[in-house]
Each structure stands twice: as C-alpha cells, then as structure tokens.
Amino acid sequence: MADFDVIVIGGGPAGYVAAIRCAQLGLKTALVERWLNKTGQPALGGTCLNVGCIPSKALLESSEIFETLDKQGKQHGIKATSLEPDVPQMIKRKDQVVAELTGGIAGLIKANGIEWLRGQGLLRPGRVVDLTDLKGKQSNHSAEHVILATGSRPIELPAAPLAGERIVDSSGALDWESVPKSVCVIGAGVIGLELGSVWRRLGAKVTTLEALDTFLPAVDGQIAREALRQFQQQGLDIRLGARMTATKLNKSSISIDYTDAAGAHKLRVERLIVAVGRTPNSESLAAPEVELLLDERGFVHVDEQCETNIPGVYAIGDLVRGPMLAHKGSEEGAAVAQRIAGQDFHVNYACIPNVIYTHPEISWVGKTEEEVKAEATDYSIGLFPFAASGRAKAMEDSVGLVKVITCATTDKILGVHIIGPHSSEIIGQGVMAMEFDATSEDLAQIVFAHPTLSEALHEAALGAEGRAIHIPNRKR
Ligand code: FAD
Ligand code: AMP
Numbered sequence: 001m002a003d004f005d006v007i008v009i010g011g012g013p014a015g016y017v018a019a020i021r022c023a024q025l026g027l028k029t030a031l032v033e034r035w036l037n038k039t040g041q042p043a044l045g046g047t048c049l050n051v052g053c054i055p056s057k058a059l060l061e062s063s064e065i066f067e068t069l070d071k072q073g074k075q076h077g078i079k080a081t082s083l084e085p086d087v088p089q090m091i092k093r094k095d096q097v098v099a100e101l102t103g104g105i106a107g108l109i110k111a112n113g114i115e116w117l118r119g120q121g122l123l124r125p126g127r128v129v130d131l132t133d134l135k136g137k138q139s140n141h142s143a144e145h146v147i148l149a150t151g152s153r154p155i156e157l158p159a160a161p162l163a164g165e166r167i168v169d170s171s172g173a174l175d176w177e178s179v180p181k182s183v184c185v186i187g188a189g190v191i192g193l194e195l196g197s198v199w200r201r202l203g204a205k206v207t208t209l210e211a212l213d214t215f216l217p218a219v220d221g222q223i224a225r226e227a228l229r230q231f232q233q234q235g236l237d238i239r240l241g242a243r244m245t246a247t248k249l250n251k252s253s254i255s256i257d258y259t260d261a262a263g264a265h266k267l268r269v270e271r272l273i274v275a276v277g278r279t280p281n282s283e284s285l286a287a288p289e290v291e292l293l294l295d296e297r298g299f300v301h302v303d304e305q306c307e308t309n310i311p312g313v314y315a316i317g318d319l320v321r322g323p324m325l326a327h328k329g330s331e332e333g334a335a336v337a338q339r340i341a342g343q344d345f346h347v348n349y350a351c352i353p354n355v356i357y358t359h360p361e362i363s364w365v366g367k368t369e370e371e372v373k374a375e376a377t378d379y380s381i382g383l384f385p386f387a388a389s390g391r392a393k394a395m396e397d398s399v400g401l402v403k404v405i406t407c408a409t410t411d412k413i414l415g416v417h418i419i420g421p422h423s424s425e426i427i428g429q430g431v432m433a434m435e436f437d438a439t440s441e442d443l444a445q446i447v448f449a450h451p452t453l454s455e456a457l458h459e460a461a462l463g464a465e466g467r468a469i470h471i472p473n474r475k476r
Contacts, residue, residue, distance in 0.1 A: 004030045006340060007129050007143040009121040009285070011035065012046020013053075014317025014329030015149030016105055021337035022147075023112035030141060031114050032121035032131060037102065038095065038175075042118045042134065044109060045102040046151050047318070048326040051171040054101055056194050058094035059174060060357050063201035067359075072396055085202045088177050117141065123148070123286040127312055130287075145312050145340050148300060149333065150285050152278040152318035160186060160247045160274050166254060167247065167272045170195060179203045180270040184256055186244045188215060190356050192275035196236055197358045206236055207267060209258050211243040218354075220368035220417040222403065227362055227419055230399060234359075247272065280319045295321070305345040306336050314340075328352050353431050355424040360400045363427035366415030366434055369405055378408040382440060382464030384456045386420040388471050391451035397421040402460040404430075404440060411439035411465075416457070426454050440464040 008019045011033030019031040035050060037043040043050060066085050073080055109116055119133035128142045154169035156162065162169060165176060173195045181204065185196040188210035200206040215238065216224040231238060239260065246257040256267040280299050286292040293301040293309040300315040302308055308315050314336045317329030331347045339345040356362040372379045382404040392398035400420030406413055416430030433443055443461035448454050462468045 002127070002142040002144050004028050004115075004141065004143040006030070006145045006147060006337075007032065007117075007121070007127075007141060008147040008149055009123070009129065010046065010149035010151055010281075010317070010319075011044040011105075011109075011116075012149060012151045012317060012329065013048045013326040014151070014319075014333045015046065015147065016044055016109065016333075017330040018147050018149060018316060018333030018337050019114050020108060020112050021334045022340065023114050025337060025341040025343075027337070027341060029112075029114045030117050030143070031109060032117045032119065032129060034118070034120045034134070036134075037099075042116075043102045044105040044116070045098075047153075049102050049105065050098060051174060053326050055094045055098055055174045056170075056191075056198075057357060058097045059090060059198045060194060062090040062093065063198045064359055067201040075396060085179065087179060087202065091175060091177060094174070122284070123290050123292065123313065125287070125289050127310075145314070147333070147336055148285060148308070148313065148315040148319055149317050149329070150281040150319055151329075152280050152324060154274070155277045155279050157186065157244070157274055157276060159245060160256075160272060162274070163249055165271070166249065167274065169274050173199070173273045173275075176271070181205065182207070182269040183271050183273060184209065184254070184267055184269040185273045185275055187275040187277065188212075188238055188240075189275060189277060192273065193231070193236075193356060193358050195273055195275060197231075197234075200234065200236055204271075207269065208236060208238045209242040209244050209256070209267075210238065210240050213241040215240055216356075216362075218368075219356075219362060220364060220403065220415070221370055223362060223364070223401075223417045223419045226400065227356075227358070227360075230360060230419075231358070278318065278324055282319060285319075305339055306332050322349060323352060323354065325352065325354070348435060351431055351434050353427045355427065357424060360397075360420045361423040362419050363423040364415065364417040365427055365431045366413070367405065368415060368417065369403075372405055372414055377414070379414065380406045380408045380411075380440075380464045382406070382460040382462065382468070384459040384463055384468060384471060386453070386456055388459075389451070389453060389456050391453050391455070392421055394451065395421060402426070402456040404443070404457070404460040404464050406440045406464045411441055413438055413440060413443070413461075416460075418457075420453070420456070422453055426457055429454060429457055 005027035006022045009032045022029040122130040179202045183204045185192045185208040196206045215228045242260045248255040316332035318324045335345045353365045385401045386392040386398045403417040405415040440461040448458040466473045
C-alpha cells in the first residue's frame with residue numbers, strides 16, 4: 001500500500017489548493033514544499049504569496065495612496081505640508097502582509113490534516129517521491145496519485161545578469177529600500193508594467209524597453225491604446241520595438257544598449273528590472289527514467305484534464321500550458337483533486353479573467369475585438385466611458401471605459417474589456433455573465449446599485465443594444 005493517496009509537489013496557489021481539496025475529499029495527502037522566506041523560515045504560498053501577486057499588490061497600494069495624496073490631495077481639500085514616501089515602512093508592511101497570508105496557508109494545511117514535507121521533491125518511477133529535506137536528509141514516499149505544481153521562475157537574460165540590488169528580477173524589485181533616481185524595466189508585460197508603476201509613483205524616472213512593436217498584444221486593441229496613452233501621460237517612458245542587447249555595470253550607474261528601427265541607442269540608469277517573462281520549473285522535477293513529457297518550451301505536457309503522459313501523475317498551474325495566473329492554477333488544483341476523487345473536472349478556460357493592476361487597472365475576459373473580427377463573427381459593441389460615471393467622478397478617477405462585445409445574431413456576450421478604476425473587481429461580473437452564457441439583454445435587465453463603478457458595465461451592456469441612458473447611443 002502506498003504511503004499517501006496523493007502527494008502534491010509545490011505549495012503555491014495551484015499546489016496548496018489541490019492539497020486542501022484532496023484532504024476535504026477524504027484523501028490522505030502530503031504537500032512537498034522547499035520555499036524559505038526572507039528570514040530563512042519554510043513558507044507555503046509559492047511565488048504568488050511570497051514574491052508575486054500579493055507583495056506586488058501591497059506595494060502598488062502603498063504607492064498609489066502616496067501618488068493620489070500627492071497629486072490630488074489639494075483638489076480633494078486635503079492640505080499636507082510635506083509628503084514623502086517611507087520606503088522601508090512600505091517594504092515592512094508588505095512583508096507583514098506576506099507573513100500573515102503565508103502563515104494562514106500553513107494553518108489551513110495543518111487544519112486539513114495534510115502532511116507538509118519540507119524540502120525538495122523529485123518524482124521517481126512508480127509514483128515515488130524522493131524528498132531531500134532542508135538539512136539535506138533523503139527519504140522517499142509513495143502515493144497512488146502525484147500532482148506536480150512546481151510553478152515557474154523569472155526568465156534570465158544573459159545580456160543582463162542579475163547584480164545585487166542594481167540589476168534585479170521581479171523578486172528583487174519588491175525589496176528596494178529606497179527610491180532610485182532612474183530605473184529601466186526590460187519588458188512591458190504585466191509584471192514590468194506593475195513594477196514600473198510602483199517605482200514611478202514613488203519618484204523614479206522609469207524607462208521601459210519592449211522588444212515588440214505592439215503594446216500589450218494580448219489585450220483588446222482599443223483598451224491597449226488607451227492604456228499606453230494613460231501610462232505615457234503619467235510619465236512612464238515606454239519605448240516599443242526596443243530590444244535590449246547588452247548591459248554594463250559602471251561604478252554608480254548601468255549602461256544599457258538597445259536597438260530599435262532607428263538604430264542602436266544607449267541608456268544610463270541607476271537600476272534595472274528584468275521582467276521578460278517566466279519559465280516553468282520542470283527540469284529537476286522528475287528523474288529521467290520517469291520519461292515525463294515536456295513541450296518544446298519546457299512546460300509539462302498534459303491533457304485537457306491536467307493528466308501527464310504518466311498515468312496517475314497530474315500537473316497544474318504555471319508548470320503547464322495556459323495563462324500564468326494564480327487563479328488558473330488554483331482552479332486546476334481543485335479540479336484535479338475532484339477528478340482523483342472520482343468527481344467531475346471543471347475548468348472553463350474560456351472564462352479566465354486577466355488583470356493588470358496598474359492605474360487605471362486593465363481587466364478582461366473572453367475574446368478581444370480583434371479575435372472576434374478574425375473569426376468573421378458578426379458582432380456588436382457597447383462602450384461606456386468612466387467620464388460619464390457619477391461614482392468615478394465623485395472619486396476623481398474617471399479615466400477609461402468599459403467595452404462589451406456581443407454576438408450580433410444571438411446577443412451572447414463574447415468579451416468584456418475594462419480600463420478604469422477598480423476594474424479588477426468589476427470584471428468578476430463579466431466573468432459571471434459569460435459563465436452563465438448571458439446576453440447583453442440579461443445584463444441590461446439586472447438592477448445595479450447607484451452610484452457604483454459597476455454601473456458602467458450595465459450601461460455598456462445597454463449600449464450594445466443601442467439603449468444606453470447616460471451617453472448618446474451610436475447609430476446602429
Ligand atoms: P508557484 O506559485 O510558482 O509555486 C510553485 C512552488 O513550488 C514554489 O513555492 C516552489 O518553491 C515549489 N517548488 C518548485 N520545485 C519544487 C520541488 N522540486 N520540490 C518542492 N517544491 C518545489 N498572478 C495572478 O493571478 N495575479 C497577479 O496579480 C499576479 N501578480 C504577479 C506578480 C509578480 C511580481 C509575479 C512574479 C507573478 C504574479 N502572478 C500573478 C503570477 C502568479 O504568481 C503565478 O501564476 C502563480 O504563483 C503560479 O502558481 P503555481 O502554484 O503554479 O506556482
Ligand atoms: P511577459 O511575458 O508578459 O511578462 O512580457 C515580457 C516582455 O518582455 C515581452 O513582451 C517581450 O517581448 C519582452 N522582452 C523580452 N526580451 C526583451 C529584450 N531583450 N528587450 C526588450 N524587451 C524584451
């Protein structure tokens with residue numbers, strides 16, 4: 001008999017959710033996790049809680065409060081004689097938030113009777129997991145089922161090797177204790193934009209180099225153009241079609257070489273953030289005899305229900321295909337646990353929300369206008385600008401818009417795209433509508449509280465039918 005029903009390797013949002021759901025379903029479960037936090041203590045929560053979603057949002061919140069008070073305080077009737085960021089306190093608060101949340105996960109693991117095997121796991125044939133514990137001691141543990149959830153790590157660029165506090169990846173950029181005068185961010189993806197925003201708000205001059213000519217290619221074009229305009233107005237210097245080719249560490253600065261359509265250029269900054277994407281942690285996860293199949297980019301190959309080529313071995317989260325998002329991994333974790341327990345696997349990959357937590361926030365679900373057009377679907381669009389939202393005006397935060405895309409024949413909602421205040425909260429309603437196969441008429445018939453930002457979604461749905469109230473409707 002195996003030692004466990006299920007062993008989960010990796011305790012990030014994919015793995016710890018899988019473990020909790022397995023335990024809830026009565027399966028004897030172990031969770032293998034090797035993470036040591038800043039104080040050298042073992043910690044759960046993976047990238048998301050320790051160096052990803054949560055700490056970035058903590059610093060985005062602190063820096064946004066600072067910038068709002070600094071730039072809009074007077075208008076709101078708040079006088080302050082002097083305002084300056086206390087960066088060590090911001091970092092301390094961020095670390096406290098992380099400690100509370102990771103401690104909470106450890107509590108949940110214990111409360112659910114899950115055995116936390118602290119250390120590095122390696123899959124061997126026959127669903128045996130070799131554990132090298134934090135002191136280097138080896139042991140092995142067998143299971144009926146193994147769930148691989150070892151996540152991902154930042155991609156490194158040989159042309160910009162990490163160098164202490166001066167050239168950092170996303171984790172390093174969450175720990176600076178002072179505001180650099182100038183920062184270059186390589187990569188205008190989600191992480192680069194969020195981290196660039198934090199340090200710009202706190203006073204750094206931020207230049208972002210992006211190799212692609214298109215800004216945010218996965219985002220609806222209209223929303224991406226508006227986002228670029230807003231970020232540039234805020235002072236974020238985003239250079240598109242600009243590929244970093246080399247860096248040099250000088251005594252007190254970094255020289256960066258990059259090329260664009262006009263030729264070769266040099267940039268000199270105090271600090272550099274490399275944010276060029278993430279790569280799956282798949283190479284030292286399984287012994288070669290296991291013959292675990294990977295795809296050409298190193299992601300573990302899985303079927304539509306997250307089973308690998310090895311029977312009884314599953315893989316979830318950033319380690320496998322699909323968007324590298326915490327909630328996508330968590331849903332896969334819960335679904336795999338249910339599958340193991342003989343229940344249904346359910347993840348609706350067409351309805352996974354995406355959010356960029358800049359200001360304004362950018363959120364979307366479903367298809368972009370470009371995708372709908374490419375499919376030759378006959379579609380309608382409903383648009384509502386936050387400039388016409390009473391709540392947004394009252395907040396002094398009325399930049400952006402809501403865009404609802406519907407099928408012109410069935411009225412079914414195909415996509416919801418928002419750039420604007422707290423859009424990360426509004427998008428949930430779009431996700432719910434799409435999950436329930438709603439039409440814009442369904443959304444139009446729902447009563448939304450006034451004044452709320454969500455009313456903009458209501459009005460955009462009305463607009464798709466040419467009957468918005470608070471803006472003139474376009475001729476149909
Ligand atoms: P991870 O969170 O990477 O966890 C994997 C765990 O496995 C790690 O703890 C690792 O130590 C452990 N592990 C690896 N190998 C082994 C081994 N052999 N043995 C034992 N343990 C092992 N996503 C969002 O949805 N929203 C956001 O706002 C967001 N913001 C982000 C901001 C930043 C700066 C970054 C870097 C990422 C952000 N993400 C965000 C992405 C999100 O963090 C990831 O999608 C998510 O953490 C993936 O979860 P996971 O469980 O698959 O992997
Ligand atoms: P993401 O994968 O969404 O985090 O985005 C990372 C971005 O970094 C992508 O848009 C890449 O085009 C960009 N990128 C990768 N390498 C370079 C480079 N050498 N110079 C500038 N941008 C880069």
